[in-house]
Amino acid sequence: MEDQEIRKAGLKVTVPRVKILELLEKSPERHVSAEDVYKMLLAAGEDIGLATVYRVLTQFEAAGLVEKHHFEDGYSVFELNTGKHHDHIICVTCGRVEEFVDETIEKRQRIIAEELGFQISEHELVIYGKCLDKNCDCKKKGD
Amino acid sequence: MEDQEIRKAGLKVTVPRVKILELLEKSPERHVSAEDVYKMLLAAGEDIGLATVYRVLTQFEAAGLVEKHHFEDGYSVFELNTGKHHDHIICVTCGRVEEFVDETIEKRQRIIAEELGFQISEHELVIYGKCLDKNCDCKKKGD
DNA sequence: AAAGTGAATGCAAAAGCTTCTCATCTATTG
DNA sequence: CAATAGATGAGAAGCTTTTGCATTCACTTT
Ligand SMILES: [Mn+2]
Ligand SMILES: [Mn+2]
Ligand SMILES: [Zn+2]
Ligand SMILES: [Zn+2]
Numbered sequence: 001m002e003d004q005e006i007r008k009a010g011l012k013v014t015v016p017r018v019k020i021l022e023l024l025e026k027s028p029e030r031h032v033s034a035e036d037v038y039k040m041l042l043a044a045g046e047d048i049g050l051a052t053v054y055r056v057l058t059q060f061e062a063a064g065l066v067e068k069h070h071f072e073d074g075y076s077v078f079e080l081n082t083g084k085h086h087d088h089i090i091c092v093t094c095g096r097v098e099e100f101v102d103e104t105i106e107k108r109q110r111i112i113a114e115e116l117g118f119q120i121s122e123h124e125l126v127i128y129g130k131c132l133d134k135n136c137d138c139k140k141k142g143d
Numbered sequence: 144m145e146d147q148e149i150r151k152a153g154l155k156v157t158v159p160r161v162k163i164l165e166l167l168e169k170s171p172e173r174h175v176s177a178e179d180v181y182k183m184l185l186a187a188g189e190d191i192g193l194a195t196v197y198r199v200l201t202q203f204e205a206a207g208l209v210e211k212h213h214f215e216d217g218y219s220v221f222e223l224n225t226g227k228h229h230d231h232i233i234c235v236t237c238g239r240v241e242e243f244v245d246e247t248i249e250k251r252q253r254i255i256a257e258e259l260g261f262q263i264s265e266h267e268l269v270i271y272g273k274c275l276d277k278n279c280d281c282k283k284k285g286d
Numbered sequence: 287a288a289a290g291t292g293a294a295t296g297c298a299a300a301a302g303c304t305t306c307t308c309a310t311c312t313a314t315t316g
Numbered sequence: 317c318a319a320t321a322g323a324t325g326a327g328a329a330g331c332t333t334t335t336g337c338a339t340t341c342a343c344t345t346t
Contacts, residue, residue: 012342014294034333049296054333056294072213072267074304075332089261098259108248109270116241118232118272124215125268127252129261155313157323177304192325197304199323217333218303287346294341301334311324316317 009063016048020056024066024080031069031077031088031097071097071126087124091131094138152206159191163199167209167223174212174220174231174240214240214269230267234274237281 002021003013011017023040024032032040034057038050057078060066067081071090085106086099105125113120131138145164146156154160166183167175175183181196200221203209210224214233228249229242248268256263274281 012293014342016295047296051297051334052295058334070213070215089256089259091261092264098261100255100259102251102255105248105251108245108251109268112243112245113232113270113272116232116243117275118234118241118270119275120270120272121235122272123268123270125252125266127256127261127263127266129256129263129265132260132262155322157313159324190325194305194326195324201305289344289346291344292342295339297337297339299334299336301332303332304330306329307327309325311322313320313322315319315321 005065009059009065011059011063015046016052017056019044019046019048020053021060021065024078030079030099031071032079033075033077035075037078069124069126072128087126089127089129091136091138092128093130094136096131096136096138148208152202152208154202154206158189159195160199162187162189162191163196164203164208167221173222173242174214175222176218176220178218180221212267212269215271230269232270232272234279234281235271236273237279239274239279239281 002018002025006013006017006021019041020037023037023044027040029036034050034053037057038048038053041048041053057066057068061068061078065081066078069077069079069088071077071088084101086101087105089098089100090096109123110120133139145161145168149156149160149164162184163180166180166187170183172179177193177196177200180200181191181193184191184196200209200211204211204221207224209221212220212222212231214220214231227244229244230248232241232243233239252266253263276282
């Protein structure tokens, strides 16, 4: 299943690549760091080096299988590329990440780029805030 | 002149702090990395350590005198805080940075945060593209 | 099915950016 | 001008990410 995607990317179908892609597809958390992936693999009993995780994620990104983001923390996070662009809003308290798309914002960006004489290649919009959800983990002080 | 701003921030008025603030005010490039600041100081004959540059910039940020951004390059850039929020569009070819504000985008963000149950603390929007300006440095192949 | 070949892997080392430690120095106050 | 809390520079250390290299592996060819 994943095999075809990997092959299509011009990469050999190896255990690390299959496991990493599976993990990205099945992980409960869509947005994971290389370290996260590495630890999850370890926990799952896989013996895959951190360098390989970085290499594979980078190759997957180049192949368009995953996307890399820089949420202001000092490290990168990866997520499966769904083919549909979206932006992010992150809770600075609990780290929860929600995704959204707003066509008005997207359109305004195209207009702005046009006005300023730029040909857009991509953009990154991240909103930071506190989630007000009373059921969120970050509200449960004593559990 | 800068002295008052530094004092107001609760910091002692020292040579490194004054020089760094002056540099940020006078630099032709608004968006500079810590390394940039360090090298410009060196070039100006000032003997200020890189660690001090980082410390001072961090303190200035905490005091609201400067802002820090993470344009996807792996390092941080700083700029004088004008008090007016703005976003950025960057040429991936020449690195030129333009600033813009779009009230429609700002408003939509507030609505989205509201809908998703977040209380916004800040946001960062960066558009990447190629500048089409024929007079831009990145178009002058043979000069 | 076995061999051959280039690609992929794991580990350790190194790189790049940023922060920390600590001995020395300095701005500020009285 | 002495006293003192705070600031500095140099280098060590910290973190994330990349790289070098010997070994292993996937895929093709016999
Ligand atoms: Mn996402
Ligand atoms: Mn700016
Ligand atoms: Zn968007
Ligand atoms: Zn904005």
